[in-house]
Amino acid sequence: MANHLNDDDLISLAETRDQPPAHVKACPQCAARLRAFERTLELSAAAPPTMDWNRLQAGAFLHRVRRGIHQQRQPRVTPWWQPALAGATLTVAVLMMFRVMAPIAPAPPIDPSPAAVAQVVDGWTDPQAAAISAGGSDDPLTSEPDMTDAELLSLIDAYLIDTASEDELLLTLGDFNDEEMVAALDP
C-alpha cells in the first residue's frame, strides 16, 4: 500500500476528528496508528497537568502583583557605604593618575648674581665644592688667590651647565642673548 498516511497527517486527523480518507478506513495499519494518536490526545486531554488554584489564592496573587509593581516603582535603596566607598576609590584613582602623569616641575630661574651664587655654593656638600667655597688650594682652579669675580662666575656657570638637567638648561638658555646662546651651544 503506497498511500499510507504519515504521522503528521494522522495527528491532524486525530486532532480535528475529521472524516478519515478512504485509505485509512480500508487500511488496518493506518487505522491502528490513527487510533493510537486519538487515544494519546484523549488521555492527555482527560488529565492535563493541573495546579490547584482557588479564589483565595487569586486575591493573594493580585496582592503579590501589586506589591511587585509598587516595589519596582520605588527607587532602589543602596547602603550608605557604597557611595562613600565609590567616592574614596575614585579619589585615590584620580590622585594616583595625577601622580603618574604630573609634568616635572620647572626649575627656578638661575640667579647669576655673586651673592646668589655664593649662597648656592655654600650649600654644596661634595668635597670639591666645599673646597671651592672654602678657597682651598688643592684644586688647581681655585688655587689662584687672585681669581676675579668674573672668572669665578664663569667657573660656576660651567659647573652648573655640566650638572644641570635638560629642562634647566633650556630655561637658562631662554635668558641668554644671541651671543651668549651661540657661545653656550658652540662646543
Added chain:
Amino acid sequence: MQRESLAIVSTPAEPPSTDVGEQTLIDRIRAGDEAAFDEVVLRHHERLIQFIYRVVGDRDEAADIAQDTFIKAHERFSDFRGSSGLFTWLYRIAYNESISLLRRRKLRSYLRIGTDGSTGEGWDRALSIESDPTQHLESEQLQQEVAAAVAALPPRQRAIFSMRHYEEMSHADIARVIGRSEGAVRANYFHAVRKLREQLSDSSLMQP
C-alpha cells in the same frame, strides 16, 4: 466505556482578546487606570499560571513566573501594540520567563548546585482532577502517567503542546508567542504528540 469516562474535554480557550471589553481595559490601562490592570490580572492569571505550571512543572515557580509576567507587562505596557490579543502577549512574556527559568535550572543541574540533587525537571504532580470517586484510582494513575509523559517533552514542545492542546490556541497565535514560524510550531507539535504516544504506549490506559 473507559474511553468515554476519560474523554474529559479540557477548558476551552477564551476567544482572542479582541473583544470590546478587553479593548476598553487596554485603553483604561494606557490612561493610567490601575484598577483596569487589576482586572486584567484577575481575568487572566489562573490560565496563565496553569500554562506556566505545565511548562516548568513546579507550583511555586509557576506562581513566581506568573507574578513576574504581570509586573513586566505593567512595566512594558506601552510596548503592547495590540496586533495580537492581550492574552497572547501575556503568554509570550510568560513563555520567555519559563524558558529562562528552565535554562537556569538546567545550568544549575549541570553545575550540581541544585538544592534537591534532581535532574532539573522537578515535575510535581498535581492530583486535582475532578472525577467520579469510583474512578479515582484510575484517574490518579492517568494523571501521573500523562504528567510524566508531558514532563518528558523538551521545554518548547511542552509549551507548544500545552498551548495547542489545553489552551486550544491556533498555530498562528502560538507562533506569535514563541517567536517562530507556524511551520515550526506544527512540526514541534507533531513531534510532541509522537513522543507522547511513545511514552504512553506501555500504559494499560492506552487500550480503549
